[in-house]
Amino acid sequence: MNKSAFLLPAVAVVVVGLLSSVFIVDERQKALVLQFGQIVRVKEDPGLSFKLPLIQEVVRYDDRILSRDFEPLEVTPSDDRRLIVDAFARYRIADVERFRQAVGDGGEEAAARRLDSILRAETREVLGSVSSNDILSVDRAALMLRIRNQAIAEANALGLQVVDVRLKRTDLPPENLAATYERMKAEREREAADEIARGNEAAQRVRAGADRTVVELVSDATRQSEITRGEADAERNAIFAESFGSDPEFFEFYRSMTAYSRALTSENSTMVLSPDNEFFNYLKSDEGASAN
Template structure:
């Protein structure tokens, strides 16, 4: 009977021992890191328990605070920034971060949910700082990658005070505000029209230069051709006159006869072949002689 009465006591002692053993250990897996707290103060490994495994603590007195050891996401709200050229842009960005110093993280923001607003402010400040120092064309071009690296570096420096490391920063979009789109489109259209007018004006100017050059060359070529033709014609006339002079010198009567025949040919051209000439005219000499020759 005494053994029956001792059984509950033994069971109670075993239960207490199991409870004490259970509360004397804690487990950290590969996804976690932990801090041991005693009366609210960090004890044990102040840098945190980061290696997976089984660790010991004082039952009841010690408490374990667990933190994520994985890379965590954060997305910022739409942020309006003003680059150097005063063309406002709406930027959406997201980042990846992780806790690197659990003790500093606990002292700064306590837990992950409380850290998100602080990190968003850090990211927004870095975005405004970097994008506010360049023109909007750089943000919308391939230079965006370098700008994101600069934002990450700036945010990483600020986040170190929170015990956090910014792994990466990316911009999801960078667009004009809705109310500015129409004005921007109109300005772009006006700029393109101005550029088109400038191109047309330059084209017309070039065309006029080409036309003027072509006209000048045409005038020069025609003038040169006329000069050469006059020279050739003059040389031909001189040669013809020389031939006639030589012929006249050899047989003046034949030359006079030839000249008369040429005159008859020119006078009798056309439909009107009637001549009113005095019979005693020298012009009628060879015609008269031709008529009298058969007799």
């Protein structure tokens, strides 16, 4: 009876000791075996492992890529145009032994806060060396790479590996938005005025060219018409001259009849002429013939 009473507690102690000496490392973790606060072993491979019960303890750290959002950060680029930058970083614990030595019992949250300080300082330095247009342009990927590269050395001292740094948003401070909007509006209005002026200038050139073309066409048409009219008049005069030369008496009679037709345009036409005027020679001849 006394033997059984002694054996059962001993077996229980052995079982508890065996269970406390076994630990499992998940594939998403890395582990440190500590003895009186000192690192005695690093366990990075997943699976079953052993430690000294009661004397040694196991501390596990996440081996996955972690994400950390910055608090919105105000930066002043080289052109003194203040910006509010919202960014985040992705990192992982690369060296658990160095990580433990750097942050102690503070763990991952303490490391994340120290990483925040590093990245905020590097972000201010990099973005402060360029203009706001560079930050707002599509080429800012190069700036993010510079921030990451400059933060790598300091992060390595913490046992961290900075995988990536990204700028999520870049905004103007609220007090600068109205002034920026007015400046952009003035620039667009100036560009619009320039375009209108250039358009008016081009329209004036087109109108001047059209007016010149019209003058040239009218002048040429007038010249051609005068040439044609002159040629027609010359041909008419040649015909008259030929007719006059063929039968001068008939030509004289024809011209007199035409003159009568143009002069006596109404029934009550009145003409005052001297008796010996030659205008009515042919009428006088007719009257003389009738009297005879």
